[in-house]
Amino acid sequence: MQNGKTSYSAVLGVVLSNLRKSMSIEQGEMAERMGLSQPSYSRLESGKSAFSVDQMFQAANALDVSFEELNTRLIQNIRQLQANGIKVIQPVRGNTAKAQEQPNEVGQILAGAALGALIFSILTK
Template sequence: MNSLSDRLKIARKNAKISQSALAQKVGISQPSYQALESGKSGKSAYLLQIAQALKVNSEWLATGKGEMIKPLPENQFDENDFHVMEFWDSNTPLGDDEFEVPYYKDIEFLGGDGFESDTDDDGRRKIRYAYTAARRAGAVPSRVICLTLKGDSMEELIQDGSMIAVDRSKTDIREGKIYAFRHGNILRVKYLIPRPDGGLVIRSHNKAYEDEVITGDEMDAANIQIVGWVWNWSSLVVW
């Protein structure tokens, strides 16, 4: 993007926010912001605040250098990802930054030794997520479903009974990622680690469980089908 005007336009559209709403959030008048985005004004003392409101890299916005979205270090969260709790039901309209996904609550993927499920859960339950959270994670909203994790092999990271969000567009195996997958007739959630021979290592987070090794020669018989990448989960605290 060669101009501040161009960068403001793409960042605001990416954030799905109107000019007036952005101006109010930053604390300037709408005409003042409109002058920046139209190119009538080429500088502002509020660029840092605008960048923060749009969740973009302030250096990129001001100069065009670097990435538009500056990645956060692993396990660090943007304070803007936390919001005041709001109550809603199935009749509450979706917000501008929200999308709904089906929650197959009765389909349990096991974080343990295996679980076979033949439930008829039709996914009528819905869970809402923020587009900004999905974009930050790299998840594809239209391909996300929610399921239930059963068992203790992913503790202390994911607790027994937690809801997990699975992106079905991510079926390529990358080391260090957690996947929901079908292992024969068993539904499982584990770390999957590719082996040089074309096989897999199946790993639990709970150190009480040993790694399972499937060699390349054993892969066909193992009948492993990746459902998707587990990119989000609920934190369940038991009384």
């Protein structure tokens, strides 16, 4: 996994998933608290969709944690991954000028359960 990559949104999704599960909140309930459909929230949590700043605040509120706490957890997880050789990147969006210049890295990005397992294994060392 030394050459692994993941996105900031995927890391945030794992952080939220872990917080949500520790509070025994189901995805459907979390989605409802954020004013989203369950499939929309699932795409965010799995890293398939990118979070907006508004959604980050909504997620913090839905979990009754401060935005600062959520951000701190996110930064800690990013640093942990980077310390273990995992690159955390911002994927190129399809509608940007950069998308025309760079090859598609989607297949190279870790998301969802794989990232969750990776973070869990790193944090439990």
